[in-house]
Amino acid sequence: MRLSAPVYHLKRKARLLSRQQSIPLHAALDRIAASEGFEGWSLLSARTKTDVPVSELYSRLNPGDLVLVGARPGHGKTLMSLRLAVEAMKSGNRGAFFTLEDTEKAVLDRFRMIEADPVEFAELFEFDNSDVISADYIVKRLAAAPRGTLAVVDYLQLLDQKRENPDVMTQVQALKAFARERSVIIVFISQIDRSYDPERKPVPDLEDVRLPNPLDLRLFDKMFFLHDGEVQFRAAS
Template structure:
């Protein structure tokens, strides 16, 4: 399947079309899909999911991993993280999405954007957007989670936004030890610093992660960076 642009770009075009034409977003999505040769957006998204790189990436993850997924705003880091959740659930594991940014409806809409009907995984998926999200909260929430559970933290830079929370370094160390002990996979969505220049480097890397507070990025043993449809995956040696 060859699309005229990556799925996240097509979604952006649909949102713009929806605003301009004052049509519901689902109608705009279907119009974009028709332009690409599909009868509906759901068919386009489902076909795209079959060739999505998340399956190959998930196959390279293991219990105990701390994974960093980084990209500029609008370049697919949330969709990639949700695709990893879906891959975990397809294999029979639980998926959890912790967020300080999105509502449950936002996340369910993004599942549909990647061709997944959320009801299919109701028994395996948990959504949590508590204002209390921090390392201690995540540890408490996942204490009884079975080995192989994949949890997404959206996003890294917000973990220590409250003064009463431990500093970011301490929280990531806590979560690293917890993931290793419990056999969980923790995926952290990360912002990229504004100094990153795609004209000089086609894809960001670990040096481009936005760090308002000190953090040893070697705590993450696997990274995935995205830009303009390009994906760079790296595992620590």
């Protein structure tokens, strides 16, 4: 679909709309996307983005890695995580998506956004949106997962929203130990704090990860941060 203007012009238009109408930037981006014939900015971004070499990004992951994918709303963190899962399945590995946020239809629709056919991966992909998702639950569901399985957790900040669950630090530590033991990759979708200022730096980083509860971010082996179509990869030092 041909756009009325380059993507960077549309982003500027959205920022102006956000200021003029006092609405969140992600809402303004969605309005601009709708005017271009897309259901939302994530879909516009997914269809027009050509500079994100997901196969190359996936190649940087190793069995046993704990991965964080962080972005503000509407900047493609869920789509990026699904792209990584699709790359894993293209390689013959299994993929899983654990979500406390989305429906199965919404996730399958996102497959189509990234031009992947969910039917093609039906035997390799597992979707789970149980209300009781936690580290213990994920470990039980992946107990027999073969080496190289890539599981997405949607999202990090919801893991300890229920009081009966352990704190997020304990859960991430448990999943890190499990990932190492079973040689699986676990990808956490993460919120970015509202204080993040794209005028100060083009892409968020670790200091911008929203942490309502204490968490040692050094537990993550690899990190992807996204904003306005840019992707920044970082490995633990």
